[in-house]
Amino acid sequence: MLFRQLEYLVALSREHHFARAAQVCHVSQPALSEAIRKLEEELDVPLVRRGRKYEGLTPEGERIVVWAQRILADRDALKDEVGALRTGLSGRMRIGLVPTASGAVGLLTAPFCAAHPLVTVEVIADLQSEDILRQLQNFEIDAGITYLHKGLSENFQSVPLYEERYVLLTDAADGLAQGTTATWAEASRLPLCLLTGVMQGRQVLDEVFTEAGLRPSPRVETDSVAALFAHVRTGRWASIVPHTWLHVFGVPHGMRAVPLVEPARTVPVGLVVTAREPGSVMARALTDIAQHADVAAALERLPGDTGPQ
Template sequence: MLFRQLEYLVALSREHHFARAAQSCYVSQPALSEAIRKLEDELDVPLIRRGRKYEGLTPEGERIVMWAQRILADRDALKNEVSALRTGLSGRMRIGAVPTASGAVSLLTGPFCTAHPLVTVEVMADLRSEEILRQLQNFELDAGITYLHKDLSKNFRAVPLYEERYVLLTTTVDGLTDPTTATWTDASRLPLCLLTGSMQGRQVLDELFAEAGLRPSPRVETDSVAALFAHVRTGQWASIVPHTWLHVFGVPHGMRAVPLTEPARTVPVGLVVTTREPVSVMARALTEIARHTDVAADLEGLPGDTGPR
């Protein structure tokens, strides 16, 4: 009963709404409310600020949610560990990734699923770097693939995967004097379509432009990778994308990808898991796969012919 009460409380904390929390737990709203009320009685503290509608958790409730997430994660980890010892690894693994790391995720999930055929994998590939770390801390993810910052907290362990570098994505009639390479200054002179400023990938681009003494003024901004390619295809826009995207989308007909130089900086991307012991059996298994998979080699170079077609 305690596990169920904790599950309901965590769901309420996540959904901020009684009906949605009950729906996510596949119970009626009265059943969820009653279970949480009994938990309050057992702990002898109010967990929810009640009014005419849900008004959030009390400070005690916020603290209990942190313990609940840890207890439920330990329960699931114990079940997975016992199951792995008995019949091999099974269950569901949850991976969070920044949008630019889609190619790297697929290079890990393939060998992972081959090694562990009883495991299903859920990939959330549109998360911000800080959201991945938050969900790892809250036991909502088993592993993340994200940018490796120098100030990464000691609460996380990282396995470097590859260095992200950038290319100018244009049409074949872009006016560049050299079709094989371009500078950030060249890019700044073109009508740009870039990711929105709140996204980590865009923030990296802004830093690189700043290193060259430039400040980009994109005419179009989007949070969609597909929208970037669609805008460039029209012939009106250019964009700057990580080279890894080309291994997923290719270089569409009539477009080319030109490596950017001056500066030719790269950004490290890696697999991140928590350092908390005992490590999740899922995280441990994926880390082992990552250490024996040469992701960087698979993502080396640009796919196909990047020149005019």
């Protein structure tokens, strides 16, 4: 059995198409098909449902893919570990994020890249929480930044980073913008632009509204926090955004960000990695950074803030 055969099988499972899998693996389609056929012979089980076109993996194939992902991840972790012992950490680290965490990830990647100059970081944004956990289990990413649930599986370990809280972002001329706080009830009566319902960041808002006995009807929905700011800029909409995004944009000219109260709700956000040992050397290095970085304090300083550091 060769690593290459396992790579081909994993690619086929991900792409659901022989030609696309071959392209991703930089081989011809006949070469990929033959390698998988030989793997089937060696394991003495059918892995692929074959017809006139790709019809999916067999139940045995689905199980073998899980093992293949684990074996390939361990191979990569071993290579990274040996490389780190010789010349320091190098290679590529992949981090998956929920959309609302995009404003905080730079507070980890900056010190990580400074400590490990030979590493390239790939940030995959706009994922849902379940996507992050699934991709961690499938070894598609090394770490994730997402909402921390009390029932997080023992297959994962987490480092709390900050408590996400919410502000009403509105036109500076709006009456609510003149106060020091706004209630969720007041916000619900505004023409709102919010995240889409499938995003967990939106689901948190819906829970708060429901708790307060409110049913807002947003006129615009998007999966991009940046798009929320863009809509508020027009002066026609208001939005509810995590305070972390003020760290990125500040409060743009012509807008006001007012803390939301009644109720005052916060949600923990943290770094999540798999609990497997020895695991990814990249994940271990990023976890060490996260444990020593005061992300919560940094997020309270807005752009242009000249206060105490």
